[in-house]
Amino acid sequence: MTSSDKLTAGEIVRKVLLYVALIIMAFIMLVPFAWMISASLKFEKDVFSFPIVWIPENPQWSNYSEIWQKVPLLTGFFNSVKLTVCVTILQLATSSLAAYAFAKLEFKGRDTIFMLYIMTIAIPWQVYMVPQYKMMTLFGLTDSHLGIVLMHAFTATGVFLMRQFFMGIPTELLEAARIDGLSEYGIWAKLMLPLSKPVIATLCLTSFTFEWNDFMGPLIYLSTTEKKTLQVMLRMFNTQYSSNYALIMAAATVALIPVLILFVFLQRYFVEGVATSGLKG
Amino acid sequence: MGKANNTDGQVKSSTLRRRKTLVAYSFIMPNLIGFFIFTFVPIVFSLFLSFCEWDSGNPLKFVGLKNFITMFTKDKSFWISLTNTIYYTVVTTPLTLGLALFLAVLMNKPLKGRVFFRSVLFFPYVASLVAIAVVWMALFNPEKGPVNGILMALGIANPPRWAASTTWAMPTIIGLTVWKGMGYYMIVYLAALQGISRELYEAASLDGANGWQKFWNVTWPGILPTTFYILMMLLVATFKSYDTMYITTQGGPGEATKVLAYHIYNQAFKNAKFGYASAVAMVLLAIILVVTLIQFKYEKKFSND
Incomplete structure (x- = not known):
């Protein structure tokens, strides 16, 4: 009796400690966002007042209308949407096609080409960004959305991720479909893709977050203001109005909202994507 | 047929x-x-x-090892960047790894509000770096930022000048990197933890093992391949990183936060020395290939076990 009583007491202490630790960590993660939103609703003179006033007495919603006039953030927003959608769709289509061949078809040169893909996965963009830029200049594809889409749409990681998933789909299913007279394209469209929803979700989200948040790529490539993406516009805003923190925080909040919305609704897929792609290595 | x-x-x-x-x-x-x-x-x-000279206006010229000789013997900035990169990597990697594991172990217990905690810890990873960094810089503003406000209220008369100080600029950036990234690796760890069989823990309990003993004898061996994988991923991710430095400090003050990839960027896109920049990139590539080769070698070992 006493020992089991002790155990529950110990368990309670542990439970409390566990929640305290988690709440502290959650607090550390959330405070910057809370401060950002709070500052975005203040008069400039009150942004850094100390002690911190978390809920401004007289919220300045006008900060949120002002930012759009300072820098063409809306244009940046649409440019980002355009690039993200194009890259994600192209990436999904071409990687799933290639992954099907690598996973389920036999042909000469398959393993050699696949090795080539694998080897380049390890090489980061920073290594080849310079010659890539010179090459794109030669093609006349700098300062163009098409150039960025072409650079980001055909990735080895996408092919690899899809192939790993396709490998797990039993070949007997494909054989049955072939006997039923489906062509390879038919199998890809009517069998493989519907069975691959989890990996499609993962690839879409990875591609979306990468493209939406990408900063150095558009920074290097896009020079015309009308073509710049939201992240680059936000950066422009931060440097041009560097003393106006209330507006900067309003712009930062606006830039975070699309990802936040997507994250709230699809967080399960985000998490599953990380867990599966992370574990496979 | x-x-x-x-x-x-x-x-x-x-x-x-x-x-x-x-x-x-x-x-x-x-x-x-x-x-x-x-x-x-x-x-x-x-x-x-990397074996060529190619400056803005001039035509491409093959120069053999000249870029590499200049880099290793004359380019002080290269050595500073390399040292800073190593500093950044060596501190960021274990900190992120340790915190990610700590959080994953906490989250692996029966818990109310699990989805909430997981989302909160993971969200910074998917949030835009440009937006996050500007908030971070405001919080750590040396003159008026709330962090120094709190430190001064606690009686610290001369709090660090964070991004404006050569000593503290790198730790500030490391803090931002760890804060932003640890949730991602926590999720990877969490998946690995959930893969460890319940029976092993039950057997350990029957043998009278306490929490620590269970961790070292059951959990740790179970997540070793994941730890190794995360370690390699982090090494590569931190070694090639330069966007955070570009956004927060522009490599400064002085060259305190200038890293290797930033040096490549500057040489190519600021100084228009495309050949030289590629030579620096080869050093980055060499380091990353070494990490990758180690990974390949040990991954085989782990998968054989």
Whole structure:
């Protein structure tokens, strides 16, 4: 009796400690966002007042209308949407096609080409960004959305991720479909893709977050203001109005909202994507 | 059925095979062509370019090892960047790894509000760096930021000048990196923890093992492959990183937060020395290849176990 009583007491202490630790960590993660939103609703003179006033007495919603006039953030927003959608769709289509061949078809040169893909996965963009830029200049594809889409749409990681998933789909299913007279394209469209929803979700989200948040790529490539993406516009805003923190925080909040919305609704897929792609290595 | 086809004669089976190959190539071509032109060619080109001199107006000229000799013997900035990169990597990697594991172990217990905690810890990873960094810089503003406000209220008369100080700029950036990234690796760890069989823990309990003993004898061996994988991922991710430095400090103050990839960027896009920049990139590549080779070697070992 006493020992089991002790155990529950110990368990309670542990439970409390566990929640305290988690709440502290959650607090550390959330405070910057809370401060950002709070500052975005203040008069400039009150942004850094100390002690911190978390809920401004007289919220300045006008900060949120002002930012759009300072820098063409809306244009940046649409440019980002355009690039993200194009890259994600192209990436999904071409990687799933290639992954099907690598996973389920036999042909000469398959393993050699696949090795080539694998080897380049390890090489980061920073290594080849310079010659890539010179090459794109030669093609006349700098300062163009098409150039960025072409650079980001055909990735080895996408092919690899899809192939790993396709490998797990039993070949007997494909054989049955072939006997039923489906062509390879038919199998890809009517069998493989519907069975691959989890990996499609993962690839879409990875591609979306990468493209939406990408900063150095558009920074290097896009020079015309009308073509710049939201992240680059936000950066422009931060440097041009560097003393106006209330507006900067309003712009930062606006830039975070699309990802936040997507994250709230699809967080399960985000998490599953990380867990599966992370574990496979 | 396959045998019946073969007896139909070799001509037919070889056209069939050719057809199959054609179909297969039609699947891989859309990706392969794009990948080849926009990624593979630049990679090969960068190797060649590192032995060349190519400044803005002047034509490309082969110069042999000159870039590498200049880099290793004369370029102080290169050595500073390399040292800073190592500093950044060596501190960020274990901190992120340790915190991610700590959080994953906490989250692996029966818990109310699990989805909430997981989302909160993970969200910074998917949030825009440009937006996050500007908030971070405001919080750590040396004159008026709330962090120093709190430190001064706690009686610290001269709190660090954070991003404005040569000593504290790198720790500030490391803090931002760890804060932003640890949730991602926590999720990877969490998946690995959930893969460890309940029975092993029950057996350990029967043997009278306490929490620590269970961790070292059951959990740790179970997540060792994941730890190794995360370690390699983090090493590569931190070694190539320079966007955070670009956004927060522009490599400063002085060259306190200038890292290798930033040096490549500056040499190419500020100074228009494309050949030289590619030579610096080869050093980055060499380091990353060493990490990758170690990974390949040990991954085999782990998967054999």
